[in-house]
Amino acid sequence: MPSTVKDLLVSGAALTDAALERLLPGPETLPHSIHRAMRHSTFAGGKRLRPILCIEACRMVAGTLPEGIPDLGAALEMLHTYSLIHDDLPALDNDDLRRGQPTCHVVFGEATAILAGDALQTLAFQTIAALPAAPATVVAVLRDISLAVGTGVGPNGPLPPGMIGGQVVDIESEGHTPTAELVESIHRAKTGALITTSIVSGGLYGAGPDHAGTDTIARLRTFGEKAGLAFQIVDDVLDMTQDSAQLGKTAGKDTASIKATWPAVYGIDQSLRDANQLIADAFDALAPFGESAAPLKALAQYLTTRTN
Amino acid sequence: MPSTVKDLLVSGAALTDAALERLLPGPETLPHSIHRAMRHSTFAGGKRLRPILCIEACRMVAGTLPEGIPDLGAALEMLHTYSLIHDDLPALDNDDLRRGQPTCHVVFGEATAILAGDALQTLAFQTIAALPAAPATVVAVLRDISLAVGTGVGPNGPLPPGMIGGQVVDIESEGHTPTAELVESIHRAKTGALITTSIVSGGLYGAGPDHAGTDTIARLRTFGEKAGLAFQIVDDVLDMTQDSAQLGKTAGKDTASIKATWPAVYGIDQSLRDANQLIADAFDALAPFGESAAPLKALAQYLTTRTN
DSSP states (O other), rough: OOOOHHHHHHHHHHHHHHHHHSSSSTSSSSSSSHHHHHHHHHOOOOOOHHHHHHHHHHHHHHHHOTTTTHHHHHHHHHHHHHHHHTTTTTTTTSHHHHHHHOOHHHOOHHHHHHHHHHHHHHHHHHHHHSSSSOOOHHHHHHHHHHHHTOOOOOOOSSSSOOOHHHHHHHHHHHHHSHHHHHHHHHHHHIIIIIHHHHHHHHHHHHHHHTTTTSHHHHHHHHHHHHHHHHHHHHHHHHHHHHHHHHHSSSSSSHTTTTEEEEHHHHHHHHHHHHHHHHHHHHHEEEEEEEGGHHHHHHHHHHHTTTTO | HHHHHHHHHHHHHHHHHHHHHHHHHHHHHSSSHHHHHHHHHHOOOOOOHHHHHHHHHHHHHHSSOOOOOHHHHHHHHHHHHHHHHTTTTTTTTTOSTTEEEHHHHHOOHHHHHHHHHHHHHHHHHHHHOOSSSSSHHHHHHHHHHHHHHHOOSSSSSSSOHHHHHHHHHHHTTTTTTOOOOHHHHHHIIEEEEEHHHHHHHHHHHHHHHGGSSOOOOOHHHHHHHHHHHHHHHHHHHHHHOHHHHTSSOTTTTTHHOOOHHHHHHHOOHHHHHHHHHHHHHHHHHTTTGGGGGHHHHHHHHHHHHHHO
């Protein structure tokens, strides 16, 4: 990967990790079990892609990094981690391995894992509530993020796509031959919505209360939707082409259980072409911002060329 | 019960139910399963005590009911319902019956019940984000509520008591002979914190952005802490003295599994005396407000004399 992308990933992850370390109650905080479970899954080797996208969207809009942006990124990572803990539970995907580590319920038991996921969602909203920004900015960020982790599936329903909505449809579609429409709707909700709000909330935080709802935010949203879908398509392809050691999780699971994936509908070659086209569309949305959009574009490019 | 209390309960529950009906996605909204599961548990006969306390605290402070207060009450009820759905799961309390109805996972399966609980927490924060109030008021409400459903156990830890913290300690203490200190800490966190924030957030909403942190809010917090603890003590006593048909849930469960309850430490007579003393203390906290505190006091009195 280009050295600029590597720098963005390393510095963004460091900012995020420091914020998470500060915001998550320590392992000696009572009750021990839940705080250790929250930390186990939060510090299990995640790449912090959502916080990094949030930070760079904010930088593009504000030209600088305002106070509190690492905390906003950390809140997004908490929401991502909560969703992984609950997805991995025996009643859902029943996964024992995630990012090369035993999953939360394997180490701490099912009850603690359920509550640790619950608590990470709560801590994300506590963190948003404490952001050092104008109240109107905090509320704008809260609105966008809370909708993005909700139950909507879009695009024709009353609710915008949300993480839980995508998760529900994903579970319910298991074992059925996936259609193109179904796969796109799952991806846009299950992973796309949180990636999109990572970028949009970063933009809202950088823009401040007077600039919400502008063309800039609309363009960031389009960028997030396109790049988020491309990211998930590449994830699907990696699941089919890499082994478990490379992925740090159980490979081939999607195929084994007839899951709704992009390559299951279009094949691997077309999937990679689709991902590239989506990245090109994402780039177009940021065209008016010139050089200041370079970091976000470099990250989006990286997301579609990574190998794990 | 006095007719004034009955009127408060009936009118508060009607306001809350109308808000919940409007805020929860309809049963035909895709994906059906999760929205039906959310509605099943939300509309399973709850008395709406937390929203009613919120509404009356707001009325005491503002002298009237501002726009949006039913939505704030509904958000509190969503948080309460989410906690019940997850508490009832096989990995936690494994309860098949709640409020006289089959629990969420019995009807919809474990995966959907986990996600429905998750989604009710999210919808509560979406609802707070959309409250028609000054952004500073929304943020004040968000801060108090999000802390109250967190992982703290107080009183000497770094975090204030929170619903999840109490739930964790409750589970972990099962099978051990309970001490007075342990039972009080569980009750203040597991049920007390949400009841307290119901009252405090109602007060904050009624006071508006310029009046947060005043003596009024501090007094409402004391009232909530005392009344909340009394409420849970009476709940413990009812569990020991009523049968399942009267309670609408499995009676005697606390005793059967050696749970940390107030009567297990103090016996039933002392428990009822303690509850009455706590209510007297709660009344003292509201003494400066004279007649305007009458509805809140009547509700607190009702909470300690109810029979189910």
